[in-house]
Amino acid sequence: MEFRTRFSKWTEIVNSALDSYIVLKDAPESIIYKAMKYSLSAGGKRLRPILALAVCEMLGGDERDILPYACAIEMIHTYSLIHDDLPAMDNDDFRRGRPANHKVFGEAIAILAGDALLNQAFELMLQYTLSGDDRLVGRIEAMGIIARSSGTAGMIGGQVVDLESESRKITGDTLEYMHKCKTGALLKAPVLAAAALCGAGHDETERLDAYAAKIGLAFQIKVDKMDVEGSV
Numbered sequence: 001m002e003f004r005t006r007f008s009k010w011t012e013i014v015n016s017a018l019d020s021y022i023v024l025k026d027a028p029e030s031i032i033y034k035a036m037k038y039s040l041s042a043g044g045k046r047l048r049p050i051l052a053l054a055v056c057e058m059l060g061g062d063e064r065d066i067l068p069y070a071c072a073i074e075m076i077h078t079y080s081l082i083h084d085d086l087p088a089m090d091n092d093d094f095r096r097g098r099p100a101n102h103k104v105f106g107e108a109i110a111i112l113a114g115d116a117l118l119n120q121a122f123e124l125m126l127q128y129t130l131s132g133d134d135r136l137v138g139r140i141e142a143m144g145i146i147a148r149s150s151g152t153a154g155m156i157g158g159q160v161v162d163l164e165s166e167s168r169k170i171t172g173d174t175l176e177y178m179h180k181c182k183t184g185a186l187l188k189a190p191v192l193a194a195a196a197l198c199g200a201g202h203d204e205t206e207r208l209d210a211y212a213a214k215i216g217l218a219f220q221i222k223v224d225k226m227d228v229e230g231s232v
Contacts, residue, residue, distance in 0.1 A: 007050060013063070014049045015041075017071050021124060035105045035113035036120070040078050042096045048073045051215075052190035055208065061198035065135075068128040069142050069197060072121035073190050076150045079117035080186075082110055084159075122147075135199065142193035149189035158182025176217070183223070184216025191215075 018040055024033045049070035056066040085092040085100040086107060093103055102110035125146070129139040148154055158181030165178065191212035195205045 010050045010053045011046050013053070013067070014046045014071060014074065017067050018074060021071060021075075022120070031105065031109060032112055032116055035101060035109050036116055038104060039082050039095070039101045039113065040075065040117065042098060044096060046074060047219075048077055048187060048190045051187065051212075052194040055191050055194035056198055059195065059198040059200055059204070061194070065128075066194050066197055068124050069139075069146065069193050070190055072125045073146055073186065073193070075117045075121040075124070076146070076155075077186055079114035079121075080150075080155060080159075082114040082117070086110060089159075089163075118150075135197070138196045138199055141196040145193045145196060146189050149185040154181055154185030154189075155183075158185065179217060179220040180213070183220040184213060187216040187219060188212035 022033065022037045022040055024030065024037065049067075052066050052070035052073070053063055056063050081095060082101045084090050085095055086102055093100055095101070100110075101113055105113065122143070125139075125143050129136070129143060150156065152160075158178050161174065161178040162182055165174065170178075188209070191208050192205065195208050200208065
């Protein structure tokens with residue numbers, strides 16, 4: 001019960017912050033803000049930002065320093081879901097119990113909404129990275145971790161391997177590599193980014209790295225199992 005209470009509290013903190021970061025504007029491009037907010041506010045467990053907040057608490061850090069980076073990771077995750085649902089990718093009409101972004105706003109706006117969330121994530125992190133001189137190296141390191149985890153050596157690379165593996169028999173090593181990149185990298189990112197932001201030592205960071213790697217693999221195994229059983 002104590003864990004559920006803390007998880008619920010962190011979820012509220014993250015949802016409130018995300019709501020404040022994406023503001024609807026009365027402008028010629030107003031539809032893009034609606035499309036971004038539509039997917040960002042669609043729910044989800046907020047596991048990635050909560051992992052960052054949990055590590056922050058464990059290391060005795062200030063969650064106000066972690067929250068922008070944690071929310072940036074959730075924006076990146078959301079952009080990837082918008083793009084995953086597109087006809088050219090997984091061709092899914094629903095996400096989290098309601099129509100996918102492209103079914104509401106059209107494919108072109110959905111692509112741009114994903115692009116905008118990715119860009120917004122880095123704008124947000126840069127804003128906080130440049131807002132003070134203290135722990136500047138840790139902030140830059142956290143941005144680097146998040147950038148690598150969401151790029152070709154991480155989430156995007158894993159998605160490419162997934163696409164290239166369709167209708168083909170692949171080895172166990174390839175499958176593990178795909179999971180490590182496609183899903184695991186963006187689950188490891190909040191753990192290691194929070195460690196960098198909190199000034200964790202080498203030994204602490206190594207242990208957190210091993211912990212996060214196992215979480216990512218376990219998460220993907222669970223998702224695959226639910227897929228086979230038709231529970232998602």
